[in-house]
Amino acid sequence: MQKLLRLPQVIERTSLRRSTIYEKMGNGSFPKPVKLNLRANGWLESEVNGWVEARIAEREGV
Numbered sequence: 001m002q003k004l005l006r007l008p009q010v011i012e013r014t015s016l017r018r019s020t021i022y023e024k025m026g027n028g029s030f031p032k033p034v035k036l037n038l039r040a041n042g043w044l045e046s047e048v049n050g051w052v053e054a055r056i057a058e059r060e061g062v
Contacts, residue, residue, distance in 0.1 A: 002044050002045065002046060003044075003045040003046075004034060004036070004042030004043065004044060004045065005042060005043045005044075005045050005048055006040075006041075006042055007021075007041070007043075010043050010048055013048055013049075013052060014048065014051070014052060030051060031043055031044065031047035031048060031050075031051055
C-alpha cells in the first residue's frame with residue numbers, strides 16, 4: 001500500500017517552500033498530488049522520494 005504525504009511532510013523531505021513545490025508542479029518538474037477531497041492533497045511518498053533521489057543522482061553525475 002502506498003503512503004501519502006501531506007504538504008508539511010513534503011516540505012520537510014524536499015527542503016522546498018510551498019510556492020516552489022507548486023511552481024515545479026506547474027512546469028512538470030515535481031510530482032503532482034493525489035486529490036484527497038475538496039481541500040486536501042497528498043503526494044505519493046515513493047514519487048517524492050524518487051524526486052529527491054533524482055536530484056542526488058544529478059549532483060553525483062549518475
